[in-house]
Amino acid sequence: MLGSARSDNVQWTLVQTQVEFLEFVQQVDNVPVEPAKLRQEFDVFFSRVKTVQEATIFEALRADSTAREHISTLVAFFDETVPLIDAQDAELIGQLSQLSQMTHDIAPTVRALSNSGLNVFAETSDAQRQNVARTMTQLAIALTALITVLLMAILFLNRLNMQIYRREQENKQTSTRMTTVMSTSLDGVVVCDSNGLILEFSPAAEGIFGYSERDVLGKDIGSVIVPDHLRDAHDAGMKRMRDRGEKHVVGKGRVQLEAKHREGRIFPVELAIQSATTDQGEIFIAFLRDISQRVAAEAELVAARDAALAGEKLKTDFLSTMSHEIRTPLNGLLGNLNLLQDTELNSKQDRYVGHMETSGRLLMNHISDVLDITRYDAGKLNTRSEPVNISALLQDIVDNQNSTASKNETSLTWVWHGSRMDWVMSDHDKLQHVIMNLVGNAVKFTRRGKVVVTIENVGEQDAAELLIKITDTGPGMSENLTKRVFDDFVTGNTAYDRDVGGTGLGLSIAKRFVNALGGVIGVESVVGEGSTFWVKMPVTQAAAPKEVETEVLSTPPSRRLNILLVEDNEINRIVASEMLQSDGHTVVVAHNGQQGVETSKATTFDLILMDISMPVMDGRTATRTIRSQEGASKETTIVALTANAMVEEQKEFLADGMNGILTKPLSRDALREVLRQNGETEGTSDTPMFNINHIAETREALGEVTFAKLRSRFVSETDDFQDWLRTQTTQDYLEIAARAHKVAGSAAVFGADPLRSSLKAVENAAKVGDVEAIKDGISLLDNIWKQTKSQLSN
Template identity: 55%
Template sequence: MPDTADQRAAAGRTFAVLAGLLVIGAILFLAFNVSREIRLLGSANSDNVQWSLAQTEVEFLEYRRHLDADPVNLSALRRNFDVFYSRMDTISQASVFETTRADVGFSDTLRDIQLFLTASVPIIDADDADLRLLLPELAALADGIRPSVRDLATAGLDIFARESDVRREAVARTMSQLAFALSLLIGTLGLAIFYLYRLIAIVSRRETQQKQTAVRLNTVIGTSLDGVIVSDARGRIIEFSPAAEVIFGHSRHDVIGRDIGQVIVPPHLRGAHDAGMERMRTTGEKHVVGKGRVKLEAQRANGELFPVELAIQSATTDTGEIYIAFLRDISARVAAEAELVAARDRALAGEKLKTEFLATMSHEIRTPLNGILGNMDLLHNTTLTPDQARYLRHMETSGRLLLTHVSDVLDITRYDAGKLNIQRVAMNLGDLVQDIIDSQSSMAAQNGTALDWGWDGPPQVWVESDPDRLQHVLMNLVGNAVKFTRQGKVSLTVSVRSDGQGDRLRVEIADTGPGLAADLKNRVFDDFVTGNTAYDRDVGGTGLGLAIAKRFVTALDGQIGVDSEPGQGCTFWIDIPIKRVTRHADAVETVRSSGKIAPLDILVVEDNEINRIVVRDMLQAAGHRVTEAHDGQQGMIKAQSHAYDLILMDISMPVMDGRTATRLIRAGQGASANTRILALTANVLQDERAAFLEDGMDGILTKPLTQAALHAALAKKDRAQTVPRAFDVIDSQHNRETRDVLGADTYDMMRSRFDADMSALIAELTDGAGDPAAIAAAAHKGAGSAAVFGAVALRETLKQIEAAAKSGDTDALPGLIAALPDLHRDTIAALA
């Protein structure tokens, strides 16, 4: 192939040179002929004119000689006159003398001669006798005109000389122009030849490049793992790559020229394929060509169907439009994807199974805990010896601690399952931090540690975030700092700043404790990691607190970290996005229902006998009437026949579960169709809670059940009533931690002191003595004491009194102060 290309290029160049030489030779030959013809034409005209003019004088002299002859030969005279006359007539009429006649001098001379001829003709034409008589007159006329005849010949010669000069100059000018034109033509031909040579070189180079490209393309196609099939506009295969041979099992020689639909398209798709090809031929409409990769089924030579990934492009050639198809066998990938989907389904099923298992275990653990803690709660209302009361408190502390661990594990499960709900509401950031500081101040005092907090930058009290998650995180971080710091200091710093993308909250908790080792610092947020795993450690914990905190911060789209060096304390920090807001009507406020509850007629549907007895005794101790049902079906039947004030419905029961029973009660026309139904369950997963409400339940009581929680639930008599947020009388977990830190004896002593201080405070506020500033100060002091014991309801009311006193809202103070005695009584009862 290269030799043939070189030969064609050499032949092209030789042809161009020969063509140029041939053109130049033709031009030279034509120029020579033109010059010769011009020269010959000029010579002929000159000789004729010169001879004619010279002969004019000769013929006139011959005529004059005959006039002087003696005797005069009249016939010869007349003949010579006629010759001269004819010559002059030729000069006057012939076109060859037209140029000379145009000369003024020549024309005047010719006119004089013609007058002479006109005067002489009558005499010449007379008879011989008269002619002989008039010969003297003819001689006189001839002598008179003889100078004119000589001038005519001379003028003709002058004119001829001038015309010859003009013609020579014209010929020379024409020849110069012809030479210039020839030179220009020769130069143009030279440039054309050079350009042609360049074109031949470019074409030759491009042809070489095309050959190299074709070689590379053939190599790429030949080594490509994707099959390449080229067909014409009618679908006939014109190229079939080696990879296509491997993929489809056909030999290239066997399929060239065959219809592509008959070779690789499965029978059930050939109709659509043929229709598509016909549509492209008739209308040019393309559905697959140029549309990227698509997935289709293809057929091998053995009839096997398999999935392919296909991309088709079109190109226009000299023979018409062609279609290039790139095909990839994706059988392995499809199988792998199917396996991944199956593995994902198995993983999801396993995750669901784990969630269901944990929910079941939560129910199974909380159910006996409900019995244990409920009975211990009932034992508080009986007469106990001091030792029995102490043993009971220890048992209750252990049970509550076990419940906390179960809740921690479920929090982790909810996060890992993606079911941790985040609710962003307006919240008072300063109050939240102050609550945490107040709740940890007692433990800090026991450790000899100073605990304080402050703002870094301008205070931003009201923000929008999830107060429950944020409180959990900060409580854990501050609690850890207080627990591990002895005779030192714990400082909490809060700042709200903008980073160009929004507002962010950063909280740093710095302590002067022992610090963290490098390896522990990298693992401190992992599950079940504690700072000290020795049996003699003086600080307890499961190692889940920081793991849960990290999950909560991540759920809030934030970050959490720690900076620490061994022996130099720790600085834990969180950084989360928030939104600056102003206080509004939707802000979280305390809702409290105090006072005694009128006796209610209550149906308890519970399959566990111990739990049923606990709930029954709690309700009966409060003066309520209780009817029991052992499963959901019994509960439904009793609810249809009797109108109850309240139904407590367990969820997991034999015969009929609580959700089904609730739906049937709501759907029927029974006596209790509109009665409030509260779920009594150990299942605390959020999606399950939502499902309970969708089934028609009005609320949820979580096992293990406490008298305080039961009292708060019974206070909500109106099924349609909703409140933004309700607080229990005390925060049981916080109260347990306080009791654990202080010890039983110290705790009892501090509780008695708190009871006395709170009685004095209520008496002081009820009397109405003091100005608003004094009321605010007293309420603030009382709120701090209540926070130590986790008395959240009492503390919130005191904070409202403080806020009202500071703002001058004297109308709200009486109602808030009037609620204090009942809150005080309920709080002391719960603390006992």
């Protein structure tokens, strides 16, 4: 319809153009002519043609070449006639004939333009009708397709409706199940939206928090169950989750927090939060449980554990500290006793000194027992596997305890049951400690009875297992004591009038040693009848090792060493210095680690003896400093002097750069062994064998003549002693000790310290009847005397 209206308007305009042209022709041919009327009709005609030429409605007409040619002709006509029309009236009238001719000439063109327009728009109308027909056809097809789609949609919607119905039924069932779960769950379930408003509050939650569901629905969860001191953190977390989507607790599993009861009390809860997306937005489901009882139980356990750990640490620290504090004065005591024995003593004094040394060694054993307990409890008790002659070990222990058994009028015997297996792989020292303790206890508590030690291999052929039983006829033990006898500090009798002493650590240490060796220990006892202690442990049969000659440690040194002694305790400094100087060594003393570092920078020492616990700078720091600086003694061997007997601590000393460890109380034999291991070699002819200052003072005091006589007498006396030792095949040990003591006194007068120390070693070995030590001492004495005699003659 719009197409037709547009076409009619165009056709009307073209017809009107022809009408206006005819009006213009009439005015041209009118007599008399009216110029104004003529110009008016010309302008109307011109306007019509101009519209055809420029209006968009005539684009289709202008697209036709014939019509475009007609329009161009008309435009050319206007170009020629406009000057005539616009001329003065007189001139226009004068040119009227020409204008008339031109007008009649253009008339066919105007008519042709109108006709061509009709043709063009007729064709356009036909095309439009065809488009409408095609459009209608397409519309019909589209309607058919739409109807088909609608039918399919109806079928699909019907099917979907059935599915929705089924899902509604399923959701209803699920909702019923969830409601049942929530109502029966022992954990509280709280559901809230993203704003923290409570949507659901399970019965369990009601029981936990004291609220009913109708009281809290729609309320902010923070105001209901979050404690006041956590409210700000809760609100900040909710805001952060809404703004940035950050979830610190949601989906992170169970966490422990505090919650608030309706009554205002705060209690611990364990909760897990999950999120879900619904049509109303994101919701959060919290599963909570009251863990007040569990937390209380855990707190009680933690407190008990902390108390136990604190007690263990306190015990360890106490033992470590006491080890050091006791060993330090004990070092001075035993060291001075050792030095005192080297002086002239009468028989009573020598006996007293021996008693004091025995008591000191006993105290040392008690300290070692306590430290053994600490090592075992800390998992640091090390064992070693070596060939052990179990038969010889038992025989030695029985021989050792026979004198005590005789005093108690008790017989002590031991015997193998079954086939013997003398050599086994085990830890000799720990095995000896265990059996000695058990046998010693049996002998100590048995009066006028008997103690029998039996040993038997109760294992298979390929898996030997020793069973050692110590059976006595002593007083026996009660059932209560039997259960506790292997505990620490259990003595069985704590009365002041008890017959026997002891710390109550022997059996507890024995049990630890047996456990460390992979065995078990136990006891069976009847009050009034006696006791049977037994030890069962796995062993491996071993072959007898080859005999190895052991080096005698009591022999004096053969070369003078320049030694730096770093020690803060005055008594320990004196003891160590005296021991070293008596063996002919030069000793420089430093009172703390800082002094030791400074002294070692300027002087090259053969050995540095370093105490550990010192003021200003401790021994470990001093050692690291010496090793790190370019001092004269940077590479010198450093040996720790320490009362810290813990293995782990000693490993740390070595890690600091120390080369060895001497444990206090310091013994002469151990000190000599360290000197021998750290650079001591066989003496040479130029090794100083005299204390230069001492011999010079003796020479000055006696005078040259007297000094020469005494020197000659000293040489003769020592030569005679040497000859006597070489010529006699068997000597009385007491005679050897007496003569060695006499010559040692002469050597002391001349400051022949190495010779004197060697003679004292022979004397001490002879006193105890140690044949091997006597032989080694005599051998070393011969070499030292040759060097001493050579230097004395010079």
